[in-house]
Amino acid sequence: MSSVNVQIEDMLEDKYGIRMNEQPQCFIGYDSAGNWYNPIRYQNLLQMAVDIAIISAQNGAGPFGAIVAESTTRIFSYGYNKVISINDSTQHAEIVAIREAQSLEHSHTLQLGSRSVNLYCSCRPCIQCMGAVWWSGIKDVYYYNVQEQPQRLGFDEGPQNETFWEILKESFKIQKQTHLFAEEDESGYAKIPFEIYEKLNGRLY
Numbered sequence: 001m002s003s004v005n006v007q008i009e010d011m012l013e014d015k016y017g018i019r020m021n022e023q024p025q026c027f028i029g030y031d032s033a034g035n036w037y038n039p040i041r042y043q044n045l046l047q048m049a050v051d052i053a054i055i056s057a058q059n060g061a062g063p064f065g066a067i068v069a070e071s072t073t074r075i076f077s078y079g080y081n082k083v084i085s086i087n088d089s090t091q092h093a094e095i096v097a098i099r100e101a102q103s104l105e106h107s108h109t110l111q112l113g114s115r116s117v118n119l120y121c122s123c124r125p126c127i128q129c130m131g132a133v134w135w136s137g138i139k140d141v142y143y144y145n146v147q148e149q150p151q152r153l154g155f156d157e158g159p160q161n162e163t164f165w166e167i168l169k170e171s172f173k174i175q176k177q178t179h180l181f182a183e184e185d186e187s188g189y190a191k192i193p194f195e196i197y198e199k200l201n202g203r204l205y
């Protein structure tokens with residue numbers, strides 16, 4: 001496991017009280033008495049995605065984080081941006097998290113019977129990641145509405161025309177019954193990964 005993964009998993013345990021369980025392989029939580037609990041009910045998964053993005057940015061990796069979680073029960077996986085670290089333009093946080101979840105499930109799709117598996121992103125996904133969502137079996141996508149932040153720094157975020165995004169949202173809704181939910185960043189928390197990346201003069205791509 002890379003040192004970034006170690007830092008992220010330490011943060012998930014220290015801040016959220018969750019850690020990877022072996023059977024089944026997913027993140028579970030423990031209360032102070034050592035009793036298992038279902039972390040989904042207690043956690044803000046979007047905030048968790050931002051915390052992953054913060055650690056990624058602190059390590060010079062892209063300031064993006066993502067979580068794949070079943071809607072009511074399990075956190076399967078997380079991802080941070082590895083484009084620079086492994087020289088692979090496809091390694092966005094969302095793709096990393098989706099691949100990990102499918103690998104853990106030994107399935108090419110996250111459409112698991114009647115269960116809904118969702119994607120939680122620190123920022124609006126790009127068109128590559130929305131393409132991956134299309135075929136991944138992800139049910140719904142939640143993200144912080146801070147796409148102006150990577151654009152402000154100079155990241156190439158691909159097509160960001162709002163009309164284009166409205167058409168994309170409509171296509172997902174009609175053809176996949178997938179909804180895209182944008183959360184406003186009222187506290188300013190979702191901006192922090194970008195501010196860290198900017199301060200550290202992170203590479204743009």
Ligand SMILES: [Zn+2]
Nearest residue numbers: 092126128129
């Ligand atoms: Zn992407």
